[in-house]
Every structure is written in C-alpha cells, then in structure tokens.
Amino acid sequence: MSQNTAVKERKAKPVARKDMTRAQWTWKEMKKNKAGYIMIAPFFILFFVFTVVPVFLSMILSFTSFNLLEWPKFVGLDNYVRLFLDDDIFLTAIQNTLIFAVITGPVSYLLSLFVAWFINELPPKMRAFVTLIFYAPSIAGSMYQIFGIFFSSDRYGYVNALLIEYNFITEPIQFFQNAKYVMPLCIIVALWTSLGTTFLSFIAGLQIVDNSLYEAGALDGVRNRWQELWYITLPSMKEQLMFGAVMSITGSFGFGGIVTALAGFPSVDYCAWTIMHHLEDYGGQRFEVGYSSAIATILFLMMIGSNMLIKKLLSKVGQ
Amino acid sequence: MARKMRVRNHKVVLNRSAGGDAGITVMLVILGVLMFIPMYFSVMTSLKPLDELWIFPPKFYVINPTLKNYADLFKLMSTSWVPFSRYIFNTVLITVAGTFGNLCLGSLAAYALSKIPFPGRKGIFQMIVLSLMFVSTVTGIANFITFSFLGLVDNLLAIILPACCSTLGLYLMKQFMDSSVSNEALESARLDGAGEFRVFWSIAMPMVKPAWLTLIVYSFQGLWNTGSSIYIQSEQLKTFNYAIQQILSAGIVRAGASTAAMVIMMIVPVTVFIISQSNIIETMASSGMKD
Numbered sequence: 001m002s003q004n005t006a007v008k009e010r011k012a013k014p015v016a017r018k019d020m021t022r023a024q025w026t027w028k029e030m031k032k033n034k035a036g037y038i039m040i041a042p043f044f045i046l047f048f049v050f051t052v053v054p055v056f057l058s059m060i061l062s063f064t065s066f067n068l069l070e071w072p073k074f075v076g077l078d079n080y081v082r083l084f085l086d087d088d089i090f091l092t093a094i095q096n097t098l099i100f101a102v103i104t105g106p107v108s109y110l111l112s113l114f115v116a117w118f119i120n121e122l123p124p125k126m127r128a129f130v131t132l133i134f135y136a137p138s139i140a141g142s143m144y145q146i147f148g149i150f151f152s153s154d155r156y157g158y159v160n161a162l163l164i165e166y167n168f169i170t171e172p173i174q175f176f177q178n179a180k181y182v183m184p185l186c187i188i189v190a191l192w193t194s195l196g197t198t199f200l201s202f203i204a205g206l207q208i209v210d211n212s213l214y215e216a217g218a219l220d221g222v223r224n225r226w227q228e229l230w231y232i233t234l235p236s237m238k239e240q241l242m243f244g245a246v247m248s249i250t251g252s253f254g255f256g257g258i259v260t261a262l263a264g265f266p267s268v269d270y271c272a273w274t275i276m277h278h279l280e281d282y283g284g285q286r287f288e289v290g291y292s293s294a295i296a297t298i299l300f301l302m303m304i305g306s307n308m309l310i311k312k313l314l315s316k317v318g319q
Numbered sequence: 320m321a322r323k324m325r326v327r328n329h330k331v332v333l334n335r336s337a338g339g340d341a342g343i344t345v346m347l348v349i350l351g352v353l354m355f356i357p358m359y360f361s362v363m364t365s366l367k368p369l370d371e372l373w374i375f376p377p378k379f380y381v382i383n384p385t386l387k388n389y390a391d392l393f394k395l396m397s398t399s400w401v402p403f404s405r406y407i408f409n410t411v412l413i414t415v416a417g418t419f420g421n422l423c424l425g426s427l428a429a430y431a432l433s434k435i436p437f438p439g440r441k442g443i444f445q446m447i448v449l450s451l452m453f454v455s456t457v458t459g460i461a462n463f464i465t466f467s468f469l470g471l472v473d474n475l476l477a478i479i480l481p482a483c484c485s486t487l488g489l490y491l492m493k494q495f496m497d498s499s500v501s502n503e504a505l506e507s508a509r510l511d512g513a514g515e516f517r518v519f520w521s522i523a524m525p526m527v528k529p530a531w532l533t534l535i536v537y538s539f540q541g542l543w544n545t546g547s548s549i550y551i552q553s554e555q556l557k558t559f560n561y562a563i564q565q566i567l568s569a570g571i572v573r574a575g576a577s578t579a580a581m582v583i584m585m586i587v588p589v590t591v592f593i594i595s596q597s598n599i600i601e602t603m604a605s606s607g608m609k610d
Contacts, residue, residue, distance in 0.1 A: 026438050035515035036435030043428035044443065046484035051450050054461030061461070068464070111350075118347045128596055132589075133351050136358060139592060141544045141584040142563060146361045149574055158360070161376035192357065197487070197603075204603035225339055239607020246451055246608060254454040257546075261564070276456055283460040284549040292460050300457045307452040 055300060062294035068287050079294035089270055090278055090295070096183065097253065097274040097299075101306070103187055105252030108194035109244060115195065116202035117229065131203060138196035147189045148262050151175035176263045179271035186262060186272050190255045198244035198251075205240030209233055238314070245310045253303050256280070275299045361585075365389070365578035372574055388575035392583075395566060395576055401554045403562065410559035413475055413545055417482030418538040425489035425534055426527075430519045433496035434505055444493070448608065450486045459549060466550055477550035482542055488534030491602050495530040496523065498605040529598035536595050540588050560584065 020028070030037075062079055066072035083090050119130045137143065150158050153174040160172040175181045209232070214222075217232045234241065256276030263272050265280075275295060283292030364372070366384040396403030432440050432447075462481065463472070471477045500523050508518045524531070546560040563580045566573060592599070 029436070029438050033435050033437035036431040036437035036440065039427040039431035039435070039515065039519070040440075040443065043424035043484055043489070046424065046480060047447075047450075047486070049465065050462060050481040050484055051455075051458060051486075052446065054458035054465065057461040057464065058457070068467070115347070115350060118343050130347070130351060131596065131600075132593060134354055135592065136585075136589050137354060139540050139585075139588040140358065141560065141581070141588065142546075143358065143361055143581045143585050145581060146357045146364070146578065149364065149578070150357070150360070155375060156373065156377060158377055158379075165376045192354065195354075200599060201603045201606045204600045204606065207600070208604045225335060237607070239609055240603075242608040243606045246448075250452055250454060254456065256456070279456060279460070283463075289460055289464070296457045296460060300453050303453040303457070304449070 058293040058296045058300070060293075061290055062297045064290040064293075066289040066293075068289055072290065075290065079291050082291070083294055083298070089273060090275075092270050093273050093275045093278045094298075096272055097276070097302075099183065100187065100190070100255055100274060101249070101252040104190045104194060104255065105248050105306075108191055108252065109198060109248040111191070112195050112199035112202050112244060112248070113241075116199055116206055117233070119203070120206040127203075131200075134195045135199060137193045138199075140193075142261070144189050144193055144258060145261055147185070147192075148176070151181075151185060153177060177268050179269045182259075182263045182267050182272045186255070186259050189258050189262065193258070194248075194251060196247065196251065198247045201240050201244050201247070202237070205237035206233065209236045242311060242314055245314055246307055249307050249310060250303060253299070253306075275302075358585075361578045361581050364574055365582045367575060369575065388579040389583075392566070392576045392579045395573075396562070401557070405555055406557060406559045406562040409475065409556060410543065410545065413478050413482070413558065414539055414542040416475075417479045417542045418535055420479065420483030421485055421488060421538040422531065422534055424483050425485075426492060426524065426531065427519070429489050429492035429496055429530075430523050433493045434500070434502070434523065435515065447486045447490055447493075451490060455481070463549055472550055473552050473556065475551070475556060478542075478545060478548060482538060485538060485541065488537045491533055491537075491606055492527060492530040494605045494607065495527055495533075495602050500526045529601040532595045532598040533602040536591055536599060539591060543588055544584070 061072060063074060063076060064072035065075045065078070115134055119127050122130065152158075152160065153172055153176065155161055155164055155172050157172065157175075159175070160169075163169045164172065173181070175185060213232050213236060214228065217228060222228050222231060254276065256274050259267055259272045259274065260277065265277065266273055275298070279292055279295045279299065282288045282295060286292075360379075363379070363381055365388050366381045366386070368383055368385045368387060371378065371382060393403075431437070432444050462477075466472045466474075466477045471480075504522055504526075505518050508522050509515075513521075544560055545558045546564060547557065551557060563577075563584060566577050566580055
C-alpha cells in the first residue's frame with residue numbers, strides 16, 4: 001500500500017528525491033508525518049477490527065464447518081457446493097435479492113435524481129420543505145409498518161375496506177400472506193423509504209453547478225431542459241452521480257428488514273426470502289457459522305461487484 | 320432564434336417551456352402526496368379514539384382527536400417485563416456514546432486523511448470507500464466471533480464500538496475538508512509553530528462545522544433506530560425500537576398504540592433533520608466520488 005503511494009508521489013515530484021531510494025523516502029515521509037498516523041490510529045484500529053477483519057474472516061470461515069463450540073474443520077468448497085446445488089431456498093433467495101436490487105436500485109436512483117432536479121428551481125424555503133417530505137420516510141424508523149395497517153388482511157385495513165366498499169371484492173385479500181402480493185408490496189414500501197443519502201447528494205450537486213455553464217450552453221444551442229440536463233447538468237455533477245450510485249446499490253441489497261417486519265420470517269412460501277434472511281437464519285439462529293460465512297461472502301461479492309460495474313458504466317455519462 | 324430568458328431565484332433560467340413547468344409541477348405534487356400519505360395516516364391513526372379505529376369503512380380523518388393512544392402506549396410500556404425507561408435509557412446511551420465516539424475518531428481521521436500527506440493514506444481511503452459498498456450485515460457473523468473472543472457479547476459496547484468506526488460520516492467530512500479547508504491557512508499556522516493537533520482543533524474543525532453536524536445526524540439516525548441485534552440477548556439491554564417492534568407485532572388490535580409509537584420514533588430524527596438540513600446539504604455538495 002505505502003509503496004504504491006510512494007510511486008505515485010514520486011511521479012508527482014521527481015526532482016526532490018533523486019538522491020535516495022523509494023524505501024528511504026517513504027520512511028522519511030512517514031517520520032515527518034507521524035502525527036497523521038497518531039490521528040488516524042484510533043479510528044483505523046476499530047475499523048480494522050470490526051470491518052476489515054470480518055470480511056476476511058468470513059471468507060476463510062466459508063471454507064470450514066464451524067459451530068462456535070468446536071474448532072473449525074476445513075471442508076474446502078463444500079459450503080458453496082451445498083448452497084448452489086442442495087439449497088433450493090438459497091436459489092430463491094438469490095433470485096429475490098436480485099429482483100429487489102434490480103428494481104429498487106435503479107428506480108430509487110432515478111427517482112432521487114428527478115425529484116432533486118424538479119425541486120432545484122423552487123425558492124429555497126419551498127425546496128427545503130419539499131426535501132423534507134421526500135426524505136422523511138427514509139429516516140422515520142419503523143414508520144413503514146403503517147403499510148401493515150394499510151394492507152391489513154381484515155376488512156379494517158384501508159385497502160381492503162375501500163375495495164369492499166366499492167364492490168371490487170367480497171372477501172378481504174390476505175395481502176401479506178399471499179405469495180402473489182408480498183414481493184410487489186415490499187418493493188413499493190422499500191421504494192417509499194429509499195430517497196435517502198443519494199437524494200440529498202443530488203440536491204446539493206445540482207445547487208453547485210456553475211451558472212455560467214448554463215448561459216454558455218444556451219448560446220451554444222441547448223434548446224430545452226432535457227438537453228441542458230444531459231449535456232450540462234449531469235456531466236457537471238458526475239462525482240455526485242457516482243456517490244449516489246454507491247449509496248443506492250448498497251441500499252438496494254439491504255432491504256431484508258422491511259420484508260421481515262411486514263411479511264414475517266419466513267415470508268409465506270419463502271416468496272420474499274432474500275440473502276439477508278438466509279444469512280440471518282443460518283448465522284443468527286442456527287449458528288452454522290461456516291455455512292453462513294459462505295452466504296455472507298457471496299452477498300459481499302455481489303454488492304462489491306455491482307458497485308464496480310455501475311461505476312464503470314457511470315464514468316461514461318456525458319461522453 | 321430568440322431565446323427565452325427568465326430570472327428565477329436570482330438565477331438565470333434558460334430554455335424553459337411553460338408546458339414542461341406545468342408537467343413537472345404536476346408530477347412533483349403527485350409524488351409528494353404519495354410520499355406524504357403514509358405519514359399522514361400514521362399520525363391520524365395515532366389520534367383516533369378506540370371506537371373510530373373500528374369504524375367500517377375506516378375514515379381517512381379523525382372526528383374526535385385524542386391523545387389516549389399515547390397514554391395507552393405508556394400504560395402498555397409500564398406493564399412490560401423490563402421497566403420501559405430501561406429501553407429508552409439503552410437507546411439514548413447507545414446513540415450518545417456511539418455518535419460521540421464516531422465524531423471524535425471520525426473527525427481526527429478525516430483531518431489526517433485530508434490534510435497530512437502520510438504514506439499509506441490513499442490505501443486507507445480506498446478501504447473506506449470500499450466499506451461504503453456493502454452493508455454491515457455481511458460482517459455480522461464474523462463480528463459475533465470477535466465479540467465472543469473479546470467477551471463483549473451481551474454488552475452494549477458491541478453496538479457502540481462498531482458505530483464509532485462507521486465510515487459514511489467520516490467520508491463526507493474528509494471530502495468536505497478537501498474542498499473547503501485551504502492548505503494555506505493550515506500551513507501558516509504550522510509555520511507559527513502550532514502542532515498538528517492544535518491546527519486540527521483550532522483551525523480546521525471550526526471551518527467544517529456543517530460536516531460535523533452531518534456526521535452527528537447520520538450516526539444519530541442509525542443508532543436511534545437500533546432494533547434487535549444478535550449481539551444482545553438480555554432483555555434489560557434491549558432498545559426502544561426493539562420494544563416498539565414487540566408492541567407492533569400485535570397487529571391491528573393495537574393499531575392506535577403502535578402508530579403512536581411510530582410517530583414518537585419518527586419525531587426525533589425528523590426534528591434533527593429539520594434543524595440541520597441546510598448544513599447537511601452544504602456538506603453533501605462535496606460528497607462526490609472521483610473515479
């Protein structure tokens with residue numbers, strides 16, 4: 001790590017360092033900047049122990065059979081083989097997780113972008129108010145459980161009551177006990193809570209686009225707001241687009257809690273069972289640590305992989 | 320070709336068709352109402368007296384608003400297994416300790432990463448960016464092992480310590496420092512003989528107040544909503560949100576009390592956001608990720 005940095009630094013200022021080797025230079029810089037290490041140490045030690053180590057520990061344990069009581073036993077790829085060949089529920093989980101991610105990720109991203117863009121030209125007070133309306137659901141804790149009352153399975157649930165009142169149905173629909181409805185409803189609820197950090201980042205990004213660019217664009221023949229968005233606004237806020245994508249993707253893989261709260265654990269016929277649930281089941285309840293580490297590793301790789309992929313794609317915006 | 324130019328909020332706004340403006344306004348109102356409806360209903364339901372909760376079909380407004388549900392909630396709480404104040408105490412303790420820790424460790428680290436060119440800082444920053452790309456559930460099982468090793472299972476430190484090294488607030492603060500704290504100001508203080516800690520505390524920190532506030536709000540929101548956790552087993556160490564989930568699990572029978580609980584849970588983070596909104600947006604302006 002430090003060597004890489006040193007190489008880059010050397011390219012930046014080649015003159016000062018001709019008289020010593022890379023290692024000597026690095027050592028000198030390290031001594032000169034030792035305050036930096038002291039300042040970052042408290043954070044980094046905790047970060048290392050609680051974030052870096054667990055990722056690698058999971059990867060190692062995923063090749064073992066381990067129940068927390070006996071010493072882990074190396075089993076090679078057995079856990080992965082079992083996951084993909086013997087565990088039908090896991091395949092359902094992967095499928096549902098991907099459906100969740102592919103729908104909620106892009107939709108919440110685009111929703112954040114367009115709402116932020118719509119409200120960009122409102123007067124500041126008005127904009128702050130509208131921001132609050134759209135952002136509040138993402139920080140409102142367990143408020144999404146109101147959907148449990150909306151779609152309650154008896155006639156006192158608002159939706160059933162309306163449908164019965166206007167004679168669309170005679171018997172109340174069991175919304176969260178019917179495999180047909182659970183996934184779509186959970187996706188709607190997840191979208192309701194999804195205008196979070198990405199949204200705020202876009203609002204801020206739109207505010208700092210240089211006005212002279214718009215004026216110059218108008219002179220160069222930008223005709224309407226859509227052209228302006230594509231040719232001027234988006235390229236100027238590319239870094240926010242990137243950050244927002246990371247936030248949205250990470251969020252779109254993490255919606256397990258909403259399903260558990262609304263549809264139960266497990267949801268009926270495992271119809272909305274995600275990798276998060278599988279992980280909780282094997283890790284938090286059955287304590288099959290090796291097996292759940294394999295699940296965690298797959299989830300980790302899926303998240304990192306899709307983030308990298310989207311970063312690649314987004315670097316093409318406006319080019 | 321003549322171009323339309325209008326001034327809106329003292330900014331020059333170009334090339335806007337009236338039809339487009341109208342369309343956007345309509346879209347915005349529809350979306351806004353959809354977002355607002357669930358919150359509206361939560362508040363309405365929480366204010367309904369018992370007989371109105373059982374009207375068929377349910378009404379979309381309250382006829383005789385009452386705070387009885389809130390009173391009931393506290394009655395329900397006082398009959399719980401563990402005194403309810405204990406759940407609230409736990410949540411407050413986790414939130415305050417975790418946020419304070421995250422602020423101290425995070426701001427020191429952000430300063431070091433942004434302003435001290437020590438070898439290795441780029442690598443560390445890349446690890447932090449990478450950590451934004453996965454949810455902490457992934458590390459849950461492995462952390463459970465770490466906590467058993469450290470003897471911290473069933474100890475609130477198991478929630479507080481990982482919160483102290485949460486990376487989002489640190490990332491935002493580092494980016495904010497990059498763009499809004501000038502190196503010249505720091506350099507002149509260093510030339511006057513100030514040590515790094517002094518420069519950090521008396522020059523850099525006052526310049527990044529919006530970023531502190533953002534870090535505090537993010538840490539606060541996350542911790543305030545802490546629910547059940549595999550690290551915590553004893554009932555007397557569980558959180559407010561966990562207790563609320565227990566009440567909510569009774570379903571529509573307790574619709575009144577449970578919506579009252581939701582409203583209470585919501586009010587705190589939403590108020591915090593209202594107060595800090597302009598600072599958060601200011602911080603977010605530099606949130607961008609370079610490739």
